[in-house]
Amino acid sequence: MFEQAITSTKIIKTGHLTAHDLDKLIFYCGGEQANPCLIIDNNPLLQRDIMLDELRKIRKVEIFDKVFPDPKVTDIMAMTDQLKGKAIHVVIGIGGGSSMDSAKGIAAVLSNGGDLDDYLGAGATRKIEKRDVKLILIPTTAGTGSEVTKVGVYTSRSGRKYTLGHPLMQADIAVLVTAYTQGLPPAITASTAFDALSHALETLWNKNASPLSDRIAVESAVRILKWMETAYDSSLSEALEGRAEMLEAACMAGTGFSMTGTAAVHALSFILSEEWHIPHGIACAFTLEDVFRLNLRNETTRQRLKLVAKALYGEGDTDDLIDTLLKKIITLKKKFGLPFTFKDLNIELRTDKIGELFNKSLDDPKMKNNIVEVNREIIFELIKNKI
Numbered sequence: 001m002f003e004q005a006i007t008s009t010k011i012i013k014t015g016h017l018t019a020h021d022l023d024k025l026i027f028y029c030g031g032e033q034a035n036p037c038l039i040i041d042n043n044p045l046l047q048r049d050i051m052l053d054e055l056r057k058i059r060k061v062e063i064f065d066k067v068f069p070d071p072k073v074t075d076i077m078a079m080t081d082q083l084k085g086k087a088i089h090v091v092i093g094i095g096g097g098s099s100m101d102s103a104k105g106i107a108a109v110l111s112n113g114g115d116l117d118d119y120l121g122a123g124a125t126r127k128i129e130k131r132d133v134k135l136i137l138i139p140t141t142a143g144t145g146s147e148v149t150k151v152g153v154y155t156s157r158s159g160r161k162y163t164l165g166h167p168l169m170q171a172d173i174a175v176l177v178t179a180y181t182q183g184l185p186p187a188i189t190a191s192t193a194f195d196a197l198s199h200a201l202e203t204l205w206n207k208n209a210s211p212l213s214d215r216i217a218v219e220s221a222v223r224i225l226k227w228m229e230t231a232y233d234s235s236l237s238e239a240l241e242g243r244a245e246m247l248e249a250a251c252m253a254g255t256g257f258s259m260t261g262t263a264a265v266h267a268l269s270f271i272l273s274e275e276w277h278i279p280h281g282i283a284c285a286f287t288l289e290d291v292f293r294l295n296l297r298n299e300t301t302r303q304r305l306k307l308v309a310k311a312l313y314g315e316g317d318t319d320d321l322i323d324t325l326l327k328k329i330i331t332l333k334k335k336f337g338l339p340f341t342f343k344d345l346n347i348e349l350r351t352d353k354i355g356e357l358f359n360k361s362l363d364d365p366k367m368k369n370n371i372v373e374v375n376r377e378i379i380f381e382l383i384k385n386k387i
Ligand SMILES: NC(=O)c1ccc[n+]([C@@H]2O[C@H](COP(=O)([O-])OP(=O)(O)OC[C@H]3O[C@@H](n4cnc5c(N)ncnc54)[C@H](O)[C@@H]3O)[C@@H](O)[C@H]2O)c1
Pocket: 041, 043, 045, 068, 069, 070, 071, 095, 096, 097, 098, 099, 101, 140, 141, 143, 144, 145, 146, 149, 150, 151, 152, 153, 180, 181, 182, 183, 184, 185, 188, 192, 195, 280, 281
């Protein structure tokens, strides 16, 4: 996979992961005496749970399962506090973005001290300066790409969702295990695939884009759009088709946005998750077609989107290609039952509340990455049209 050349994370792809495989990776990270700590959420995941039962028989492991979607600083600190005074050498996150980000947060605080809240937002009082533990991340969604990104996303004690980014947040090893996504239900398959698609597209309509990030983003957008429907159809019968491809494509999209940051879709999604606890992928899918249309005002973005459309729908240099691409995204959203309006989300929003709720997204660094400058009027129009 060519993105291995540009990420410091070693990426391993496998159909299955045995306890002996993971034990070997722990050994490579810290030797025979290495103490690993595992971070998971508390929902059962058959293949992972069988593997962990086996691992317990061959190595002493600390396992914490206090991870919930959109991980909270309080939960992460509760797990970190229980590790105080213990020599931990390897932190392993197995799960969706919430588990992997929790593992990243724990590794950061174990190494740099203090409280995770101290590292968040413009008023941060602490900086990440080192990492004393190795980090292994194993995604079970396809997905956030967190296994290769240098960011973690955390809900502070104040209830705001923050992105914490630093090269030292990046995993040493990412393992893409196809079997772990086999039982991913249709709704989570759909929402996490749209998160991955948003990562690829937000890398394209981004002020920090470069030829390298463009190339990765185009390639990952094409792969995601080629495979997400197959993976969704597989989810209806627990089949495997499309799963390995989506894991790889989401990982690749993570490599792309790790270079640029995300943009308007993500900045707006954080408000939806903070205010109404909308799951991340659904919150991203919600405004994707609107932000797509907004960014068509930028000619460079049109050219980049044409590259995606050409790879999917063949040659031709007309705007029809971009139209076909947008229509495909809308069709997939409809097929997957993803929301277009606040009514679809069962949220009653009054127009006089839009500014109060959504204008704070303008202070989010992600919004500043968006290639078309976003202002209060644009936000108002975009949100009003979804009521
Ligand atoms: N660090 C990053 O680069 C990055 C990027 C994008 C999003 N995020 C963050 O990641 C979080 C979202 O992560 P997510 O969308 O992967 O979901 P998640 O980790 O929040 O999990 C969502 C639900 O899916 C379930 N689940 C996960 N894998 C499963 C499987 N294989 N089978 C059945 N159920 C499964 C979980 O138990 C949970 O109930 C958000 O907090 C988001 O902000 C981080």
